[in-house]
Amino acid sequence: MRAPGTLAYLLLGTLAMARFIFLRLLHTVLILFGVSIVAFSLIHLIPGNPLDILLPPEAPKEVVERLKVEFGFDKPLYVQYLGWLGRVVSGNLGTSVFTGLRVTGELLNALGNTFMLAVPAALLGFSLGTMLGTLAAFNHGRALDKVFSIITILGLSMPHYWLGIALVVVFAVIWPVLPAAGMGGTGGFPTSWEELRCLILPVVTLSMIPMGVIGRLVRSTVLEVISQEFPTALEAKGLRRRRIVFHVLKNAAPPALAIMGLQLGYLVGGSILVETVFNWPGSGQFMNLAIFRRDIPVLQGTVVVLASFFVLINLMVDVMQALIDPRMRR
Amino acid sequence: MTGHIARLALTAPAALLLASLCTPAQAQGTLRIAMTASDVPTTTGAPDNGFEGLRFLGYPAYEGLTLWDLTRADKLAEIRPGLAESWEQDENDKSKWIFHLRRSVRFHDGSDFNADAVIWNLDRYFKPDAPQADPTGGAFARARDPWIVGYRKIDDYTVEIDNPRPISYFPGALAYLFFSSPAQFQKTGSWTEFAKSPSGTGPFKITEFQPRVSATLSRNDAYWDKTRVPKVDRIVLIPMPEATTRLAALRSGQVDWIEVPPPDAVPSLKAAGFEIVTNSYPHVWPWVLNFAKSDAPFSDVRVRRALNYCTNREGLVTLLNGLAEPAAGVYHKTDPYFGHPKEQYTYDPAKAKALLQEAGYGPDKPVAAKVMISTSGSGQMLPLPMNEYLQQTLKECNFDISFEVVDWGTMLVAMRNPPTGPQSRGVDAVNISLAHGTEFSRFTTFFLSSTFPPNGFNWANWKNPEFDALVDQIEKSSDPEEIASDIRRAHEVIVDDAAWLFIVHDLNPRAMTKRVKGFVSAQSWFQDLTRVYME
Numbered sequence: 001m002r003a004p005g006t007l008a009y010l011l012l013g014t015l016a017m018a019r020f021i022f023l024r025l026l027h028t029v030l031i032l033f034g035v036s037i038v039a040f041s042l043i044h045l046i047p048g049n050p051l052d053i054l055l056p057p058e059a060p061k062e063v064v065e066r067l068k069v070e071f072g073f074d075k076p077l078y079v080q081y082l083g084w085l086g087r088v089v090s091g092n093l094g095t096s097v098f099t100g101l102r103v104t105g106e107l108l109n110a111l112g113n114t115f116m117l118a119v120p121a122a123l124l125g126f127s128l129g130t131m132l133g134t135l136a137a138f139n140h141g142r143a144l145d146k147v148f149s150i151i152t153i154l155g156l157s158m159p160h161y162w163l164g165i166a167l168v169v170v171f172a173v174i175w176p177v178l179p180a181a182g183m184g185g186t187g188g189f190p191t192s193w194e195e196l197r198c199l200i201l202p203v204v205t206l207s208m209i210p211m212g213v214i215g216r217l218v219r220s221t222v223l224e225v226i227s228q229e230f231p232t233a234l235e236a237k238g239l240r241r242r243r244i245v246f247h248v249l250k251n252a253a254p255p256a257l258a259i260m261g262l263q264l265g266y267l268v269g270g271s272i273l274v275e276t277v278f279n280w281p282g283s284g285q286f287m288n289l290a291i292f293r294r295d296i297p298v299l300q301g302t303v304v305v306l307a308s309f310f311v312l313i314n315l316m317v318d319v320m321q322a323l324i325d326p327r328m329r330r
Numbered sequence: 331m332t333g334h335i336a337r338l339a340l341t342a343p344a345a346l347l348l349a350s351l352c353t354p355a356q357a358q359g360t361l362r363i364a365m366t367a368s369d370v371p372t373t374t375g376a377p378d379n380g381f382e383g384l385r386f387l388g389y390p391a392y393e394g395l396t397l398w399d400l401t402r403a404d405k406l407a408e409i410r411p412g413l414a415e416s417w418e419q420d421e422n423d424k425s426k427w428i429f430h431l432r433r434s435v436r437f438h439d440g441s442d443f444n445a446d447a448v449i450w451n452l453d454r455y456f457k458p459d460a461p462q463a464d465p466t467g468g469a470f471a472r473a474r475d476p477w478i479v480g481y482r483k484i485d486d487y488t489v490e491i492d493n494p495r496p497i498s499y500f501p502g503a504l505a506y507l508f509f510s511s512p513a514q515f516q517k518t519g520s521w522t523e524f525a526k527s528p529s530g531t532g533p534f535k536i537t538e539f540q541p542r543v544s545a546t547l548s549r550n551d552a553y554w555d556k557t558r559v560p561k562v563d564r565i566v567l568i569p570m571p572e573a574t575t576r577l578a579a580l581r582s583g584q585v586d587w588i589e590v591p592p593p594d595a596v597p598s599l600k601a602a603g604f605e606i607v608t609n610s611y612p613h614v615w616p617w618v619l620n621f622a623k624s625d626a627p628f629s630d631v632r633v634r635r636a637l638n639y640c641t642n643r644e645g646l647v648t649l650l651n652g653l654a655e656p657a658a659g660v661y662h663k664t665d666p667y668f669g670h671p672k673e674q675y676t677y678d679p680a681k682a683k684a685l686l687q688e689a690g691y692g693p694d695k696p697v698a699a700k701v702m703i704s705t706s707g708s709g710q711m712l713p714l715p716m717n718e719y720l721q722q723t724l725k726e727c728n729f730d731i732s733f734e735v736v737d738w739g740t741m742l743v744a745m746r747n748p749p750t751g752p753q754s755r756g757v758d759a760v761n762i763s764l765a766h767g768t769e770f771s772r773f774t775t776f777f778l779s780s781t782f783p784p785n786g787f788n789w790a791n792w793k794n795p796e797f798d799a800l801v802d803q804i805e806k807s808s809d810p811e812e813i814a815s816d817i818r819r820a821h822e823v824i825v826d827d828a829a830w831l832f833i834v835h836d837l838n839p840r841a842m843t844k845r846v847k848g849f850v851s852a853q854s855w856f857q858d859l860t861r862v863y864m865e
Contacts, residue, residue, distance in 0.1 A: 047753065048739030052746070054378055054466065057708070057764065058775055059473030061746040061784030067469045070458070098369070098378060099541055100466075100522040106541065165574060172582035180578035182568065183543065279568070279575050281542040289368050289542070294739060 020322060021315070028311045032304055036088075039303040040081050043296055049073055050097040050294045071097060084300060093301035098293055103301040107286065111268075111305070113183065114275075114282035116190070118267035120203045125210030126260055129155075132211070133218025134249065140223060149219065156212025164205040164277035171201060181279035202278040206271060210263040217259050221252040254321045261317030265310040359563035359864055361846065362585040364570040370545045373528045373536050374521050375510035376455075376467030380708040381765055381855040382589070384506070386567050389856050390547050391438075392508035392530035395429050395448070396501050400850070400858035403609055406665065407854035409502045409769055413443060413509060413531065417501055419808060424496035431487040435554045437511035438529040445483040450512040452481045452491075462512070464521050474506040474772075497805045498813055502769025533560050533860045544568045547859075561848060561863035580604065580841055586864070587842040593651040593712070599841050608837040609851040610655060610662050612766050615711055617701060617759040617831035622749045622791040627697045628758060632689040634828035636697075638675040640682035640727035641720065646834055649719055650712070654834040659825040660766060660773070662835055669818035671825035675832060682727040696730040699758040707738035709763035711836055717761060720833070745789045748782070759831070760789065765855060770817055774801055777824060792829045 051067045068074050072083070087094055093103035129152065136148035172180035184190070184198040225231070225248045234244050268283075275285040283306060290298040363386070371383030375392045389397070397412030413432055420426035435443040453460040455471035456478060471478075477500055480492035493500055514529035515521075528536045533553045538546035547565040568585060570576045576588040577595050581602065591599060596606055617637075619628040628634050643656030658675045661668045683692075691697050703717045704710055714735075721731045734757050736744070741762060747753040754760075764787070766772045775786050778801055779793040800820040807813050825832070838851065848861045 046740070047736075048743045051469075052743050053739045055469050056380060056473055057742055057745060057762065058772065058787045059469060059746075060476075060781075060786050063469050063472045064746060065784075066472075067465055070465045095522075099372070100525070101541060110542075165578075168578045168582075172578055172584075176582050179584055180582040181570065181575045181584065182579070276572050277575060279570050279572065279579070285542070292368070292737070292739070 017319075017322060021319060024315050024318060028308070028315065031311055032307055035307040036085070036300060036304050037081070039300055040077075040084070040296075043291075043294060043299055044077060046294065048294050050296060053293050054098055080296075084297070088301075088304065093305075094297035096298045097295050098298075103298050106298070107283070107302055107305055110281060110283045110286035110302075112189070113280060114268060114284065116199065117202050117206055117274075117280065117282060118264070120199065121206035122210060122260075122264050122267050124203065125207035125263070126214055128207070129211040129214025130218050130256070133215040134222055134245075136215070136219045137222035137226065138245070140226075145219075148215070152212045152215030152219070154212070155208040156216060158208060159273075160205060160209065160271060161273040161277050163208060164201070164274055167201045167205060168277070181277075183280065202274055202280055205274050205278075206267060210260075210267070213259060213263060214256060218252060218256050221255050222248060225251045250324070254325055257317050257320055257324075261313050265313045268309050268313070269306045359561075360566060361562050361564070361587065361859075361862060361864055362566045362568065364568050364576045364579050364585045364588040366571060366573075366576070366589045367569045368571040369542050369569050370539060370567065372466075373525045373539050373545060374464070374467065375508040375528065375530055376464060376470050378466070378470075382708070385856050387536070387545060388508060389532065390534040390565070390859050391528065391532040391536050392510065393532050394505045394507050394509070395431075396505045398505060398852075398854055398856055400852035400854055400856060403850050403852060405853065406612070407852045407856070409505060412505070413448075414504075419496065420490070424806075424808070425493045427491045427493070427500060428484070429489050429491065431489065432554065433487055435531050436552065437514065437531055438535045438550060439511050439514045439517070441511055441513035441529075443509065443531055444486050445489050446486075447509060447512055448489045449481060449483050451507075451509045452478070454510075455507070456481075462515055467521070471507055475503045477503065477771075495805065497771075498807055499770040499774075499804065503771040505769070533558050534565065537564075542569065558858075558860045560860040562859075565859060580843070583843075586846050587840060589840050591839060591841040593649075593653045593839075596651045596653065596839075596841075603844060605842050605844060605846070606839060607842065607849065607851045608653065608839045609853055610664065610835060611838045611853045611855060612661070612665075613709060613763065613836040613838070613855070614657050614660050614766070614832065615654070615709075615716075615761075615763050615834050615836060616657070616660075617761050617833065618764075618790050619759045619792075619830060620749045620754070620757065620790060621793070623756070623758065626758060627699050630689050631828060632685045633691070633697055634831075635673060636682040636685035636689070636727060637724070637729065637831050638673070638828050639678045639685065640724050640729065641675070641831060641833060642677045642723045643834055644677065645723065646716060646719055649715065650834075653837050653839045654711070655837060657832040657835045659821060659832055660776075660830070661821055666814065667817045667821055669822040669825075671822040673826050673828065675825075679727050686728055691728055693728055696728040698730045698732075700732045700734055700756065702734045702736060702741060702744060702755065702757040702760040704736055704738045704741045704761070707741065707763075709765060709836065710738070710761075711763070711834075713761060716833075745787065746783055748784075749789055749791055754789075763836070770804065770813075773817075773820075777820075777829065790829065792827075794823055794827060794829075797823045 049068060051064050055064055095102050132148040132152055136145045139145045168180045171178045178201055179198045182198060184195040190196040231244055231248055234247060272284040272288045275282045283302065287302045290302060365382055365386055367379040367382050371377040371379040371387040373387055377383030377387040393412050395412055395414035396409050398407045399410040400407050413435060414429040415432045417427055417429045420428060431445060437443060450462065454462045454464050455468045457463060477493040477497050478491060479494050482490050484490055509531065511529035515524050518524040518527060526539060533550050534547035535550050536545060537548040545567045549560040549563055551559065553559050570579060573592040577591060579585045580588045600606055619634060620626050621629055647654050647656060659668055703713050717733060724731055734755050744753040745760060745762060764776055775781050776788055777792060777797055778788060779798050781788040782791050783789055797820055800816045804813050804816045845865045846862060847865050848863050850861065852858060
């Protein structure tokens with residue numbers, strides 16, 4: 001055992017971290033491979049092909065079949081899959097059957113729109129959740145604990161779409177101060193207050209579940225940490241309350257970080273329901289559209305990219321946890 | 331962190347208050363429409379998203395050799411000259427049509443519309459190895475105009491289009507085939523790039539296109555028909571598939587016009603001062619019956635008629651808050667082609683029961699039938715509550731109806747395959763809204779015995795020699811009176827034989843603010859947006 005602070009100790013620690021990251025990245029590749037096969041198989045289990053949906057109802061089978069050949073959908077499934085995989089490895093996610101546009105560009109666009117909601121919603125949800133959870137725990141058993149617990153439970157249990165519709169009814173219809181839907185312009189990053197205010201209702205709606213989840217988790221973790229002996233010892237040593245809270249929160253952070261990672265993954269994946277209610281052209285709506293159209297290239301590309309995000313976010317969380325708690329590196 | 335949150339909590343209401351001072355920005359003369367489509371329909375002149383795609387990204391920007399007269403609300407929209415001024419059948423060979431093109435028409439990019447442009451576009455649709463070949467657009471064209479087997483340029487403003495046999499109703503089918511600018515295609519290099527800066531001949535130019543977000547149509551001041559130069563500067567088209575979202579967008583002033591408001595929102599919209607515009611149009615919401623199953627209960631005409639007599643259409647109209655009309659045939663009762671069928675289907679449970687008894691059915695032996703219904707889909711109205719209502723009312727007459735609930739794509743696959751195939755899952759009927767126009771071409775694909783799947787869309791496998799003979803006569807005739815009389819008779823045959831269960835006609839509802847003026851709700855799937863203006 002090397003003494004902490006020595007070069008050898010630091011080197012060993014860095015090596016352990018590098019090995020940890022490498023193994024997790026290896027897992028990521030395997031996970032993505034599995035995800036792509038599952039997504040490809042599932043979409044082919046549903047009757048109907050993109051061209052069946054694209055063409056008008058009166059298009060006879062012969063016309064549909066001819067177009068299927070032109071698009072290569074007549075080939076065996078494994079040939080279609082391998083062809084797709086080959087293109088993805090070379091960085092090409094293909095083109096949409098419906099729009100003829102490149103999936104990469106369209107997906108980046110949709111992801112950009114989702115990020116515009118996900119990042120502020122995560123910041124809002126995580127901060128509110130942490131604040132309410134911590135305050136509830138430090139006021140355990142008092143009225144404040146009950147009030148904050150009710151707020152977090154409400155955030156957790158209220159259906160997204162219901163809250164979204166309710167907010168629209170109140171703030172866009174009854175008291176028309178905010179837009180009901182859309183991005184306010186032709187899409188892209190908000191450049192004016194007109195466009196910025198379109199973010200308010202969907203961001204608030206989206207932040208409710210993370211707020212609830214994190215609030216509940218932080219409350220119970222902080223309570224657990226407080227019940228340990230070290231906060232009392234710190235208090236006995238005469239440490240200021242602020243420092244004690246810091247130490248308690250540091251010890252409560254790893255589980256909260258793990259859940260924040262998962263929640264951020266969900267948010268970046270785009271909420272189909274919230275994006276539908278607010279007509280927000282993000283990744284959730286993009287994927288929903290691809291499912292109903294059976295737009296295989298779009299669906300495949302989206303699933304793989306979103307799964308990558310999810311896995312990468314979790315990897316980052318694991319790394320952060322390992323940085324905070326060296327025991328995690330083993 | 332808590333301090334930051336507290337500041338945020340304090341500033342949020344202030345931000346809301348500030349927001350309340352803002353009103354939605356609106357340019358003068360801009361009409362904003364929320365469509366039911368889930369994406370902006372293709373902008374290349376071969377729009378997807380069904381007839382809604384043709385309505386908004388088709389006719390306003392592109393035109394066919396023939397077009398629709400959408401100026402009247404009191405009569406059915408008829409075919410009128412479009413990019414062709416006139417047409418006639420070749421006197422020596424009636425399977426050939428000669429089209430005389432309109433002169434002085436220019437595409438939005440300034441290039442000329444002429445016979446070369448027509449041939450170039452026909453190659454786009456029908457010649458797979460042409461440089462401008464458009465596989466998807468070509469499939470649309472082959473689906474809607476399956477009778478084009480040849481074409482040639484006669485001179486700069488005359489073209490010939492050939493059919494496999496004389497087909498009198500062929501010019502009507504050309505209203506679905508649009509012409510895009512060859513010069514613009516040369517400039518852009520592909521249909522994907524063309525979609526970003528499209529060029530047609532219509533009264534509007536597509537000036538902005540953001541997939542899934544919006545498309546903007548701008549007035550074409552150089553439009554060839556000076557009586558139809560648009561009054562409005564711009565139209566912004568927004569795809570909004572969720573009915574509640576469309577409703578909220580209208581009520582909050584984000585859009586001026588929504589397609590298909592939910593029926594239960596109509597009273598509150600009217601109370602809030604919005605206009606609900608409806609009109610009859612060629613639409614029918616039926617059950618297409620399966621004639622091919624060996625144990626098909628509907629192969630007996632008495633059972634089919636009983637089904638039609640036991641359908642409480644008025645009740646269904648009430649359920650839809652008046653946004654539909656009872657259907658007693660494929661055509662509307664006021665349609666000149668409705669004719670005078672012997673069977674006039676009203677709600678008559680006693681007659682239905684008597685017919686069933688005659689056919690050997692009764693309380694102890696109900697007619698058991700399974701119907702394929704979709705959860706949603708183009709023109710499908712509200713399939714779940716409407717079918718549940720029918721199920722309940724039909725039970726009174728000893729029909730035991732069950733459902734096979736599928737999504738729209740699954741239903742389309744079933745309809746393109748024989749009714750006995752596994753795709754149809756053994757159902758006895760399919761509830762699918764089929765878009766027939768006032769022109770006869772589409773009608774034939776639903777009922778001719780030569781159009782059983784996979785060759786056409788007669789999924790029912792309904793076969794009637796008299797109907798087939800009448801269509802043969804209609805195709806060969808060039809006398810409009812004779813054709814109209816035969817179409818009426820053909821419709822009478824369908825109604826008297828109860829080929830389908832005729833249920834309701836949709837009323838094409840749309841809701842708009844009172845600022846929208848000049849709109850005439852044509853009796854058509856398509857509408858003329860050139861006369862609309864914003865007050």
